[in-house]
Amino acid sequence: MNFKIALIRGDGIGPEIVNEAVGVINKVGEKFGHTFEYVDVLLGGCATDAVGKSYPDGTAELCRSCDAVLLGAVGGPKWGSDKPAEQRPETALLAIRKDLGLYANLRPAALRPALAEACPLKKETAEGGIDLLMVRELTGGIYFGKRDKYQTEDRGLEATDLMAYSEMEIERIGRRAFEMARLRRKKVSSVDKANVLETSRLWRSVMHRLAEEYSDVAYEDVLVDNCAMQLVRDPGQFDVVVTENMFGDILSDEASMITGSIGLLPSASMGDSAPALYEPIHGSAPDIAGQDKANPIATILSVAMMFRYSFRLAAEADAIEAAVDAVLAEGWRTADIAREGESAVGTRRMGELICSHI
Ligand code: IPM
Numbered sequence: 440m441n442f443k444i445a446l447i448r449g450d451g452i453g454p455e456i457v458n459e460a461v462g463v464i465n466k467v468g469e470k471f472g473h474t475f476e477y478v479d480v481l482l483g484g485c486a487t488d489a490v491g492k493s494y495p496d497g498t499a500e501l502c503r504s505c506d507a508v509l510l511g512a513v514g515g516p517k518w519g520s521d522k523p524a525e526q527r528p529e530t531a532l533l534a535i536r537k538d539l540g541l542y543a544n545l546r547p548a549a550l551r552p553a554l555a556e557a558c559p560l561k562k563e564t565a566e567g568g569i570d571l572l573m574v575r576e577l578t579g580g581i582y583f584g585k586r587d588k589y590q591t592e593d594r595g596l597e598a599t600d601l602m603a604y605s606e607m608e609i610e611r612i613g614r615r616a617f618e619m620a621r622l623r624r625k626k627v628s629s630v631d632k633a634n635v636l637e638t639s640r641l642w643r644s645v646m647h648r649l650a651e652e653y654s655d656v657a658y659e660d661v662l663v664d665n666c667a668m669q670l671v672r673d674p675g676q677f678d679v680v681v682t683e684n685m686f687g688d689i690l691s692d693e694a695s696m697i698t699g700s701i702g703l704l705p706s707a708s709m710g711d712s713a714p715a716l717y718e719p720i721h722g723s724a725p726d727i728a729g730q731d732k733a734n735p736i737a738t739i740l741s742v743a744m745m746f747r748y749s750f751r752l753a754a755e756a757d758a759i760e761a762a763v764d765a766v767l768a769e770g771w772r773t774a775d776i777a778r779e780g781e782s783a784v785g786t787r788r789m790g791e792l793i794c795s796h797i
């Protein structure tokens with residue numbers, strides 16, 4: 440088969456990790472008889488530098504002409520919050536998610552067998568295993584609500600960010616979560632703050648409706664503060680966790696940390712029709728950019744998700760995941776996951792090692 444992939448290399452370590460991911464894609468192509476065509480798409484701080492805005496005109500169309508989008512990372516101190524919105528990389532990231540309608544963000548957090556010792560939780564807790572899938576709503580809520588900043592008469596400046604959710608938005612992300620749970624251990628934990636927020640009460644009522652419809656899937660409500668606590672107390676209790684945009688942003692960083700390193704976790708963002716977007720959940724790590732130090736595994740595992748979900752090639756996806764586990768089992772580590780005294784390999788070497796196991 441032939442696939443067309445949009446590559447958003449981005450900023451910081453983005454270009455280095457995307458290079459290694461492309462190496463893996465090509466190796467899979469050789470082994471399994473597929474060909475790939477790549478389209479470079481400029482987005483993020485590098486786009487601001489090149490054309491004056493982080494989300495150049497035509498970006499969404501270019502991505503839509505491809506079968507899938509692979510993104511390294513965007514952002515960096517050079518394009519900070521003091522810059523106008525159209526120059527900030529984060530603006531571009533939110534815009535592409537919205538324009539492609541990528542409302543479902545899947546963030547699997549699994550403790551890889553070879554890395555059990557990297558889990559910062561108690562040994563007994565880690566032994567129970569961690570294998571959860573965070574399903575984060577990605578195109579609604581407070582990230583996209585009306586914002587305002589205005590002068591008050593007696594309290595100085597005031598700012599507001601509106602959090603809004605419609606039944607339609609809640610139902611479609613809820614369905615994703617229940618469908619994913621059916622392919623896994625058949626449990627959905629829906630995270631909200633229904634004791635305080637009206638959006639959460641609506642969220643909960645829609646989820647309850649779905650829970651009745653998907654009666655073969657176990658269901659529970661979890662308050663977001665309690666969920667933050669349960670993730671470090673007993674993460675093994677979770678299978679699919681579904682939540683709104685900002686809660687999901689926060690909880691997915693927490694979930695990644697308990698698996699050892701944020702450098703290991705992939706993600707997929709998908710909608711109903713446009714090509715899905717795959718990216719590591721970590722950022723652009725400007726402090727180590729260009730030094731061959733970054734861990735390419737999260738991006739490589741994102742490529743595995745691309746094969747699984749966008750290309751529907753499960754054997755190829757399995758081969759990539761098995762290659763990563765084999766390399767880790769042999770003891771190879773990048774600096775972020777090496778323990779004291781262990782030697783580390785660089786980005787390129789880690790990429791080559793994974794390729795050689797495919
Ligand atoms: C993420 C990131 C983004 C988000 C930032 C960079 C805007 O933290 O993908 O989790 O908050 O969604």
Ligand code: MG
Nearest residue numbers: 688689691692
């Ligand atoms: Mg985040």
